[in-house]
Amino acid sequence: MDINVVNSLTYEDFVQIFGSVVEKCPLISAAVWSRRPFRDLADIETHITEFIHNLPDSGKEGILRCHPDLAGRDLQSGTLTRESQEEQSQAGMDTLDSTEILHMYRLNAQYKERFGFPFVICARLNKKAEILHQLSERLTNDRAAERERAIEEVKKICSLRLRNIVRCDIQTKL
Template sequence: MDLATVNALSYEDFVDAFGNVVEKCPLVAAAVWSKRPFATLTALEAALGEFIDALPPSGILRCHPDLAGRDLRDGTLTRESSEEQAAAGMDALGSEEASRMSRLNEEYKARFGFPFVICARMNDKAAVLRQLSERRGNVREVEVTRGIEEVKKICRLRLHTLVLTDAPKL
């Protein structure tokens, strides 16, 4: 849809359309609806980013499913997450990769109290495993910040699949 259509959406339709731009946090879309009209897609993105920053970061991070975790195995991922995880090859790990992933994910969660979050569409499985291994050594404050940066990347890519960009047609 284009931006004019976005700006004309009712509250319910807006939350239906954008309720999962931040994984399982429809509150973000709900809060941002009252900020319309958005002059540009960048303005919508900025409003979402501002509200993300106003929420407790560990709460947002905890809404994310593990990469290659139980939800993937049980088929209970959201559509968006399922597509993203498949794009990074998380649905096609070899058995050694899968057990390494699972061990590192558990270690990360035990250390920080929230899951490891990374924008899967911008990484392949080797990069995901490398980042997970590296980032688990960070201090919590750094990981909270990194995780939220990744949430914003995921949000941006989800948004761009829903809304046509502002770029003028040549």
């Protein structure tokens, strides 16, 4: 999608197209629309990152709490957003056996109990073994460090989703 097209979008179309680049947080894209005109897609990403960084810690934790568990209830029951479904599938989260699901469930539960938000990782950049390793390792962080670590993952997810919007657009044109 050409940046001039993006800059010409009404807020309604912009939120429709970019509203899920941060999971279940259309507020963020809707806010960033105020920053038009954008130089390029990276400029949109920068504004999103700035917006997130300027939130209080509670707001950053709020973003994390809008994310589903990895290999959790939403995946099992088919109620993930389209984006999360694709990402969790790519990381092999939908092909875990029952032992692996139980292991993931227990680690997720420990993590949520410790931090008060779910374990967030960019599933498209990690495979199953690495995700389990990261989940175990990050469980030992303190809350402030882990909040920032998880927000870094939100930014990676956002970055790939932004590029996916562009790629989808190119594919549609072909």
